[in-house]
Amino acid sequence: MLKRTLFLLFVIAGNFAFAQNQDSLTFVKAKWHQQKVARKTKLITHHFDQKNLFLANQNISYLEVKNKGKSPLFAVGYEEKELKKTDVFGKEQQAIAAINGTFFDTKNGGSVDFIKSEGKIINPNRLEKNNKRARHQQAAVVITKGKLALKKWDGTAQWEENLPEEDVMLSGPLLVFDQQDQTLDTAAFNRLRHPRSAIGIKPNGRVILLTVDGRHENSAGLSLFELTKVMRWLGCTSAINLDGGGSTALWISTAPENGVVNYPSDNKKWDHEGARKVANVILLKDKKNNKE
Numbered sequence: 001m002l003k004r005t006l007f008l009l010f011v012i013a014g015n016f017a018f019a020q021n022q023d024s025l026t027f028v029k030a031k032w033h034q035q036k037v038a039r040k041t042k043l044i045t046h047h048f049d050q051k052n053l054f055l056a057n058q059n060i061s062y063l064e065v066k067n068k069g070k071s072p073l074f075a076v077g078y079e080e081k082e083l084k085k086t087d088v089f090g091k092e093q094q095a096i097a098a099i100n101g102t103f104f105d106t107k108n109g110g111s112v113d114f115i116k117s118e119g120k121i122i123n124p125n126r127l128e129k130n131n132k133r134a135r136h137q138q139a140a141v142v143i144t145k146g147k148l149a150l151k152k153w154d155g156t157a158q159w160e161e162n163l164p165e166e167d168v169m170l171s172g173p174l175l176v177f178d179q180q181d182q183t184l185d186t187a188a189f190n191r192l193r194h195p196r197s198a199i200g201i202k203p204n205g206r207v208i209l210l211t212v213d214g215r216h217e218n219s220a221g222l223s224l225f226e227l228t229k230v231m232r233w234l235g236c237t238s239a240i241n242l243d244g245g246g247s248t249a250l251w252i253s254t255a256p257e258n259g260v261v262n263y264p265s266d267n268k269k270w271d272h273e274g275a276r277k278v279a280n281v282i283l284l285k286d287k288k289n290n291k292e
Helices: 002-029 086-092 224-233
Strands: 033-038 041-053 056-065 073-078 097-100 115-117 120-123 139-144 147-152 167-171 174-177 196-201 207-212 238-241 250-252 280-285
Touching: 002 041, 002 224, 056 250, 073 086, 073 115, 073 139, 073 147, 073 167, 086 097, 086 250, 086 280, 097 196, 097 207, 147 174, 147 196, 147 238, 174 224, 196 224, 207 224, 207 250, 224 238
Parallel strands: none
Antiparallel strands: 033 041, 041 056, 056 207, 073 280, 097 250, 097 280, 115 120, 115 167, 139 147, 139 167, 174 238, 196 207, 196 238
């Protein structure tokens, strides 16, 4: 009986390892569609059908931006209380592109995570009932002179307020940081599949703004464990999860229709119209349209 049990465990482990390897091969060998949308910026998309990525259909869209030299500038877009769709933020700011940002109060508006813009604190953290930080308050997207980076909470109470960057947006959880995969617990938010949004940074400094669609037969969405793998396969050595679900939206100014290139899930249709109103975004702006 013991030998049979050990044999079955061996077979299961082998099948799991094979599936993992197949997923990575499927991902890297996919024929991704690439399109230049601005200086040093390209949109890359692929629809995995026939349930061949994580045994499901998946639709992935991401921007890859060279984050140095004469590249476009990153910025935080926000409303203190009002909610707007990601494409509205982008159009109002005359941006090249926009991706939904961090977590927010869906009833009253405003971020529930710390946001600072141009040195001014827009929203403080709203701590949980036990007066502890949520997992999405333990990392930050920071921007200095239009260049984007990621930082990890150092454990201190006033960490975000002491960050020197003028633009700060807390989010999370971190998926990868300085080449190290971060520990994720088995909470439902992490292990279940949902539409996801993420930002990643590659060793060459390039920035990935990524959306994965979900809650539809054409795209199942990812768990955070699967999202970590995807960001790794894209070459990111640091990556952070943003707000997802119905908020997941990637907008490009040059794209047709309303400019949303993914398939937001809030209207339960496979189109570009179902984006949820959000409180904040990460913008990509041309230098000539930047306030500086």
